[in-house]
Amino acid sequence: MTMAVEKAGETPSAVIDRISLVLDSFDGPGRLTLAQIVRRTGLPRSSAHRMLERLVALRWLRREGRDYELGMRLVELGSLALHQDRIHRAAIPLLRDLHRATGLVVHLAVLDGSDVVYLEKIGDHMGGAIPTRVGGRQPAHCTAVGKAILADNHITEVDLTDRKTRFSIATTPQLVAELAKIRAHGVAFEREESLPGFGCVAAPIGPAGHAVAAVSVCGPMNRMAFDNRLVAPVRMTAMGIWRSAEDGADRVAPTLQSLRPLRVGPAPRPMGRDSASLQPA
Amino acid sequence: MTMAVEKAGETPSAVIDRISLVLDSFDGPGRLTLAQIVRRTGLPRSSAHRMLERLVALRWLRREGRDYELGMRLVELGSLALHQDRIHRAAIPLLRDLHRATGLVVHLAVLDGSDVVYLEKIGDHMGGAIPTRVGGRQPAHCTAVGKAILADNHITEVDLTDRKTRFSIATTPQLVAELAKIRAHGVAFEREESLPGFGCVAAPIGPAGHAVAAVSVCGPMNRMAFDNRLVAPVRMTAMGIWRSAEDGADRVAPTLQSLRPLRVGPAPRPMGRDSASLQPA
Numbered sequence: 224m225t226m227a228v229e230k231a232g233e234t235p236s237a238v239i240d241r242i243s244l245v246l247d248s249f250d251g252p253g254r255l256t257l258a259q260i261v262r263r264t265g266l267p268r269s270s271a272h273r274m275l276e277r278l279v280a281l282r283w284l285r286r287e288g289r290d291y292e293l294g295m296r297l298v299e300l301g302s303l304a305l306h307q308d309r310i311h312r313a314a315i316p317l318l319r320d321l322h323r324a325t326g327l328v329v330h331l332a333v334l335d336g337s338d339v340v341y342l343e344k345i346g347d348h349m350g351g352a353i354p355t356r357v358g359g360r361q362p363a364h365c366t367a368v369g370k371a372i373l374a375d376n377h378i379t380e381v382d383l384t385d386r387k388t389r390f391s392i393a394t395t396p397q398l399v400a401e402l403a404k405i406r407a408h409g410v411a412f413e414r415e416e417s418l419p420g421f422g423c424v425a426a427p428i429g430p431a432g433h434a435v436a437a438v439s440v441c442g443p444m445n446r447m448a449f450d451n452r453l454v455a456p457v458r459m460t461a462m463g464i465w466r467s468a469e470d471g472a473d474r475v476a477p478t479l480q481s482l483r484p485l486r487v488g489p490a491p492r493p494m495g496r497d498s499a500s501l502q503p504a
Numbered sequence: 505m506t507m508a509v510e511k512a513g514e515t516p517s518a519v520i521d522r523i524s525l526v527l528d529s530f531d532g533p534g535r536l537t538l539a540q541i542v543r544r545t546g547l548p549r550s551s552a553h554r555m556l557e558r559l560v561a562l563r564w565l566r567r568e569g570r571d572y573e574l575g576m577r578l579v580e581l582g583s584l585a586l587h588q589d590r591i592h593r594a595a596i597p598l599l600r601d602l603h604r605a606t607g608l609v610v611h612l613a614v615l616d617g618s619d620v621v622y623l624e625k626i627g628d629h630m631g632g633a634i635p636t637r638v639g640g641r642q643p644a645h646c647t648a649v650g651k652a653i654l655a656d657n658h659i660t661e662v663d664l665t666d667r668k669t670r671f672s673i674a675t676t677p678q679l680v681a682e683l684a685k686i687r688a689h690g691v692a693f694e695r696e697e698s699l700p701g702f703g704c705v706a707a708p709i710g711p712a713g714h715a716v717a718a719v720s721v722c723g724p725m726n727r728m729a730f731d732n733r734l735v736a737p738v739r740m741t742a743m744g745i746w747r748s749a750e751d752g753a754d755r756v757a758p759t760l761q762s763l764r765p766l767r768v769g770p771a772p773r774p775m776g777r778d779s780a781s782l783q784p785a
Contacts, residue, residue, distance in 0.1 A: 250584060281524050293584055295614065295621050299640075303574055305579050
């Protein structure tokens with residue numbers, strides 16, 4: 224993509240878009256040289272260089288020799304975004320219980336366009352076999368969590384072009400039928416639709432008809448039971464998370480001592496509650 | 505802090521700083537109204553509003569009614585930053601082994617100014633008792649990981665004002681003596697200096713004299729052994745992580761047998777980012 228950019232008089236929105244463009248260019252192999260960033264973003268070299276150096280100063284990027292990488296400030300902001308999310312905060316203890324009770328890999332995800340974004344993943348060695356990660360994406364229609372959210376919200380207009388396996392949903396009629404079945408059962412099954420050899424059971428989280436997230440258990444097909452042995456715990460977890468998120472609205476994790484708030488740039492330190500938002504790993 | 509901002513002709517750097525200021529303002533209670541953001545940043549209301557709406561469109565922020573929150577794009581970027589980090593990538597399997605072998609909470613951290621930032625935390629129920637999280641900070645001199653990195657790099661100029669407990673290091677001479685001891689032992693002990701009732705053992709990761717990170721095990725004081733039972737596994741893990749990060753390899757021999765002289769400087773890029781970089785939670 225190429226963009227013509229003027230140096231003076233540009234609007235803040237244009238600058239924001241350019242920053243976004245620059246950061247997006249790192250969504251690939253990681254380290255990039257100035258030349259590579261210029262090529263990927265279409266920004267003028269000198270303007271890109273000034274922006275990169277400013278982003279390095281703010282720790283949004285890191286420079287090592289001639290290479291730029293995403294920086295620690297993004298890790299901090301991402302972590303903060305995650306831990307300020309009230310669904311995520313409410314879910315953590317229940318997700319861990321679900322993992323302990325089933326021995327399967329547990330995911331929490333939200334819908335974003337035609338994709339799901341994972342907010343949490345809990346699993347021991349088996350987790351390594353499933354190529355998902357917190358902050359990662361999958362096409363919603365290929366996953367149990369995605370189908371659960373789509374079904375509950377009656378969303379059928381999604382991009383079906385990206386299929387993960389030969390079992391992935393491929394057509395809108397197929398999707399419509401599948402979502403109807405999911406609404407009837409209150410739970411979504413996924414059988415090797417995202418990863419050969421693996422299956423999932425998911426339930427939507429949120430007020431009926433307006434699910435805001437979903438929880439699932441995933442494992443090798445031979446360890447999955449597509450019946451009440453998994454359906455009941457998954458649905459109970461989904462209901463428990465929503466109840467806890469609604470109750471807790473603002474104060475969910477009063478358990479632990481305070482973590483020092485993140486140190487930031489020039490803003491005055493807000494006092495506070497955020498110190499209670501913890502990662503119980 | 506108050507900032508006077510002009511609408512036209514401002515430099516991209518000034519805009520970047522304002523975005524940073526806006527995002528930093530969320531480093532507190534989380535949800536903020538426009539009025540609160542204006543108060544915290546000192547930006548003019550209309551300019552702040554335009555910026556916020558642009559950030560919402562890019563999913564850096566999320567708006568719910570009148571409240572703004574940090575958005576999913578930050579979770580994605582933060583996750584990407586973490587998983588593109590070669591130390592983090594190399595460390596994951598070894599951190600899990602260390603957790604399994606010791607039963608203690610395992611941390612991976614880097615130094616940032618006078619703080620450490622946690623890149624990973626692995627621990628089961630005990631993890632919940634320790635108020636750290638990925639992307640969170642602690643004053644370096646209060647933690648074993650921080651002291652290990654400071655010692656190896658001979659850094660003694662840090663901000664000692666923030667003490668976490670009455671056992672935290674309080675003066676520069678105290679710090680200097682402690683760091684010398686750590687260099688002599690190759691390992692850092694922390695006894696209730698960050699959290700009452702808990703202790704840690706940490707080792708630096710990186711070429712001698714230029715540690716770039718550190719790994720630690722933490723647990724209740726009565727479960728900690730400040731001797732070779734923990735020192736050996738922690739040091740071996742640190743060495744294994746660095747060797748693996750240098751190789752850029754995905755598979756690691758978790759013993760000292762194949763240790764070869766450390767090479768200083770940037771390693772060649774490991775191939776194959778995302779689908780291969782797993783979060784084994």
